[in-house]
Amino acid sequence: MERKLRITVGDKTREVTVQELGADGHPLPAAVAVAAIAAAPQRRPLDPKWSTIQRDTNERMSHMLPYLTRGSKVFQPADTVAVLNAVIRSGDRVNIEGNNQKQADFLSDCMCKLDPKQINHLHMVQSSVPLASHLKAFELGIAEKLDFAYAGPQGAAVAKAITLGKLKLGAIHTYLELFARYFIDLTPKVSLVCAYEADKDGNLYTGFNTEDTPLIVEATKFRGGIVIAQVNKIVDKVQRVDIPGEWVDAIVQSPKPFYLEPLFTRDPGLITDTHVLMAMMALKGIYAEYGINRLNHGIGFNTAAIELILPTYGEELGLKGKICQHFALNPHPTLIPAIESGWVQSIHSFGGELGMAEYCAARPDVFFVGPDGSMRSNRAFSQTAGHYAIDMFIGGTLQIDKYGNSSTATAGRVAGFGGAPNMGCDSHGRRHGTPAWLKCGEEFTDQQNLLGDVPRGKRLVVQMQETFQEKMASSFVERLDAWKLAEQAHLDLPPVMVYADDVTHILTEEGIAFLHRCKGLEQRMAAIRAVAGYTEIGLQAKPAETKSLRAAGLVKTPEDLGVDRRRANRSLLAAKNIRELVDWSGGLYDPPARFRNW
Amino acid sequence: MSTWHTLQERSFLESSARQRAIGLVDAGSFSELVGPLERFVSPHLPILGEAIEFDDGIVTGVGLLGKHPAIVISQEGRFIGGSVGEVGGAKMVGALKLALSIFESLQQGSAAEAEARRPIVLISFETGGVRLHEANAGLLAHAEVMDLLQDLRRKVPVVALIGSKIGCFGGMGFIAAATDVIVMSEFSRLGLTGPEVIEQEMGRNEFDASDRALVFRTTGGKHKFIMGDCNFLVGDTLADFRRQAQHVAQMSMIEIEGMRRIGSRGAVERQMKLVAFAADLRPRDSTDMWKALGNKEPQQLIAASEEEFQKIAVRWNA
Amino acid sequence: MALNQLHFEFAPATPRAFPVAAVHYGVVGSGDMEVIIEACALAGKTQVTVTTPVTGFDHVWQLVLGRFIDESQLADAHISINDNNATPVVVSLRLRQALLEIGE
CATH class of the missing domain: 3.40.1080.10 (Glutaconate Coenzyme A-transferase)
Known part of the structure; x- marks a missing residue:
């Protein structure tokens, strides 16, 4: 599938086709590839036989590209469902960053707005499912299987969804056990993460609630997956780079700061x-x-x-x-x-x-x-x-x-x-x-x-x-x-x-x-x-x-x-x-x- | 053992109604009236299968503040939220009647002696008002207490001490308002309708009862002090409250009358002025009021210790 | 629906008479209780009355109170308890603290 795109970076403008982006074997997401093209680095082309994952990812990201603000990885909150629709496919393993505390709640809500007729059978691999929207994806028929570590307040909803046949349980893990499986047999294809700040290049500052983000991003990105981040604020320069922008494909400033639960406070x-x-x-x-x-x-x-x-x-x-x-x-x-x-x-x-x-x-x-x-x-x-x-x-x-x-x-x-x-x-x-x-x-x-x-x-x-x-x-x-x-x-x-x-x-x-x-x-x-x-x-x-x-x-x-x-x-x-x-x-x-x- | 001396440095907030009663008056001077050994329990709760308490959640008694007989009423919030039922209400009424009769008997003697030994009433509030299980009797008690406060006026000072976890709400909020002097700590609250009820009736957008910071800056001691709804803000030890009670016991009745927030034409006019001021301001939050009264950094007031707060807070009409 | 009253009687092996007329301790908060211990001529025995909204734990009361009497050998006394869902640990603690109030 081909798609013509006009890409401008700084004073350079170039017309490229998506096929070109995919076939030339850049192991980089599309938006970064934009910058890469502008800088015109020469990389050894990959054998298509051995880069199926990357080509699949590039193809998906080509559908996301039109939503990104020119010269950046930023998309608008209103386009979030469309962006998710562009990169998620039925049967994907998806991770919604649900930590003990910091929750990618906006992306989770938006994922529930996908059309279950088109996108379904998702296999959720995430450490926690404490939000109602995490379970809603199962009730709606978007998600089908769950491998997790902690459900907290949604424990009853998980049990109910299993009984109703809406949720197939993989296993209940410990955190480390699930993290380990991200690098063996449960690697996410798409990860929806969250952070306090991002710059337009996708560098993330996760604040003192870094929690699972580095691990999720590493497992996803280094297996050619797609990483999308919701952030509380898009800034010119992040306070600290917790996640390099190269490993993040798209960012959105959520309408509300992400939900944070004071789980460890005892009066x-x-x-x-x-x-x-x-x-x-x-x-x-x-x-x-x-x-x-x-x-x-x-x-x-x-x-x-x-x-x-x-x-x-x-x-x-x-x-x-x-x-x-x-x-x-x-x-x-x-x-x-x-x-x-x-x-x-x-x-x-x-x-x-x-x-x-x-x-x-x-x-x-x-x-x-x-x-x-x-x-x-x-x-x-x-x-x-x-x-x-x-x-x-x-x-x-x-x-x-x-x-x-x-x-x-x-x-x-x-x-x-x-x-x-x-x-x-x-x-x-x-x-x-x-x-x-x-x-x-x-x-x-x-x-x-x-x-x-x-x-x-x-x-x-x-x-x-x-x-x-x-x-x-x-x-x-x-x-x-x-x-x-x-x-x-x-x-x-x-x-x-x-x-x-x-x-x-x-x-x-x-x-x-x-x-x-x-x-x-x-x-x-x-x-x-x-x-x-x-x-x-x-x-x-x-x-x-x-x-x-x-x-x-x-x-x-x-x-x-x-x-x-x-x-x-x-x-x-x-x-x-x-x-x-x-x-x-x-x-x-x-x-x-x-x-x-x- | 709860000796008087160890009680003095104890947190008022943490203490039980009985510990407060003992610690509020001079060492060893407290005698309980209708105490737990009398077993004057609620006749209504057993029928409903509800737990009872031997003192029905209210401690009453007499002690001394210097030469002044101090009639103490102390509510226990841990027993059914400090709610006032038939027995507890009657104990309050009885204590207030006793204050009046002590006053009257002192009038029989010399005027100087009557002045020097003028009784004082101390009410430590920890209640949401009427006990719903026995609401008629509870309401009646509220009315009788209100009547007695009028009888005691200009004769015996009645001091409200509010430093408890639950604070003072519901019908007892009206009672507290009708006392001569209100003393609070920053950890306690005073109001009529409780936060949960406001939220239930007006919606979460109007008042989020789970937002305790909001609850405290709307009903807490610091806010009440700035607005003039309470006369004195004190620290959280029993000694802090006792010293303030001692101070009031030594004031003249004219000074004490001047402490009242309601109950005279002048007081009503002052209140109406405040209402008009608030209506013009249309505050979104109590901190808007604080600011309008000249407190430049409201957040600083919230964080300030009680001592710092006393130094920097600008009060209404102060 | 009505409150339950439970009655117990204990005969400690080496009776120690209760040294004061009466002591009261505790507040009937949720999960808590109050107790009055009074001297009472009972020929070396101790009687206990528990008033509680909880049913079905009579045997637990018997054991908890029995252990308290065993440890204290409290005799010639009447113990009155108003309970509101106190757990055994709280019951034991309050009984001990009541004795502490009189310096026992």
Whole structure:
């Protein structure tokens, strides 16, 4: 197919045919090819037999070219549907950048306006599907198959779409697992990404919410795919080039800034005395015991409570400088008091957090801040760090079964686990030693039965969970709801967030079970029963057995740990509300409106 | 243990109704009236299967501020949102009647003594108004309280202390408006119709109740202070509130009368002027008002600590 | 629909009489409770009355209260609880804190 185009770059004007662009084998998108033609570089022509992907891409982009403003990669918001229509074909693998936080929401909305009669059977490969429009594409029959990691608020809609036959589920991955597949068998053909700023050449500034963008673009562009970006603002010069313009084919300034969810903000005002008790137990029984210096905190009020008692209870225990110095962690506002008190040396982040940009930028000793003066996050790198370079993951869950498997999956919701499983597991590829990792490995009796006398460490994986949640829902169950979900949604296997063989500690208000110190499954189950309180599982505990587990140091109650329950109240929190976090930050933290209490 | 001294530096916002009541008056001087041991519980809630509280969510009692008997009423927001039902309402009414009778009995003695020991009423509000489960009784209590405020006027100062999480809304917003002096912290709110109800009735475009920054700059202590709807803005400790109450206890009744925002021809005229000013200005946001009153950088006022704020804020009619 | 009242009686092994006339602690917030503990001549026993909107957890109350009495050996006392969906951990915590109020 041929198409005549008049191309002007600077003072040069040339008429070209699209065929010429494709056949001469430039491994570059059309709009960049424009510049390339103007500069007239000579490249070795590619053998058409070995450049089918590139020729296909060039052909598609030729349909997009007329929408681009002359001499740039910019198209108008009103043309967005037409641009998508030009480059997307039925059956394509498409990635809509849906991170934990930053969402290519405008492009997602526009994709839903494509004609399902013409464009359908799309295979969506994206880390998150938290927007209603992500699911709408399936309801409309535009998209058909989904491979993802996290659905968050759309968990119920995903389950429903599966049941109605509107959505074929590939698999629920972890972030790293899905990212890996982008480079093996799930490479996107078209990726719709988002950024804060772009210049007319397509250079992108992703702000401190860089998250997945570099990885998506690299996987797409280096396999001859097409990258389209929505940006909040088109500028003359971007603050920092996070993505080179060469790798971006077209950009549009979205009518509204992209949607950003403050997922990692926990209001200290909602932390309860029980959270404080468990945080005290964690610090004394685990952080101090193992000297945990490199870690990740799962999101929740339990870990927020730990962060907020570091400058009080932690200080009192003399732990400053001994624990919590290096984190793979999003910029949690509740960590501000500990950072300000000099506890933390470094934090690398998966993503940003609404309201924390200025604070992070002003603390370059702690956060990863670029030469431009703003932080950059990177989900792929931080997840890798979280998998290989931390000694402990601590976080909550929804249900723990009698064996110690845990899951946040509930019947009727296919939510996925995001990155938790990569941190909530022992990384078997790890080869470097740290005291915490080695100590935990030394205590791991069952491992020695397989390894003989060769020393090997173990990541601490701590599940921190009250025995009962709101409305007396039990956290300890005979059988995970994940089984029911697997049946309903025709999954290959029940979605387990953290497997029992990876869990080293279960921490409830009743005590800590040191599972890795147990011999065999029976003893592990007994230790779980001992901390399961008044749940059905906990009620099966035998007092004599619990007593011997305590004597053997396999279970420790607050009293065994020397934690004074009477001190477990909110007055231990270094900040009791959002305003106090702002005060700690010297006014640098700018909390979202919904969290303000003044 | 909640000793008086540890209570003083405690956050008012974080404290329970009882801790506030104990900490607002002089050390060791608080005696609770119709306390939890009396088990005067709501007769209506059990029928509805709703949880009850032994004090029905309101702490009443007597203490001292120097020589002044202080009658304390303190609402507990964590129990059904601090709503006022039959028992809690009756406890409020009883406490106010007690203030009046103390005043009257002091009148029997020397004038100097009556002046030196003039009682004071402290009401710590944390409520959305009437308890819907027992609305008739609750409404009646509101009316009786309103009546008593008129009886107490020019005799016993009634001070509204608003530093709680829920703040003061609904019918109790009217009650607060009818007191002599209003003391607030920046973390609390005062209004008639609550944010959620405004949103429900007028739509999200008119008022987004989930935008807490908006809610606070429309109903919060700082805004109320600038607009003259509250007389004093204080810090968030119990000591801060107690000191302000002490200060009012020592003021003359004429000064106190001058603190009222409504209830006289002059006050009504001042309010009407403010209404006219606002109508002319057509503000889109409370910060427009602040600006029009001479506050050049409204955002700075929001960020400012209570102390800084006191220094820089320009108030209506101040 | 109506509120439920549950009654329990415990006989601690080594009874310790409640040292003051009465103590009150707690606020009936959502997921929380209040308690009154009063001295009461019960021949070394302790009685408990729980008023709650929740049904179906009588055995859990029995166990949580039993453990509290075991630990404290509280005797010759009457305990009155107003509950609003408190979890066992909150119940245990409030009971302990009530004793703390009187310096126990």
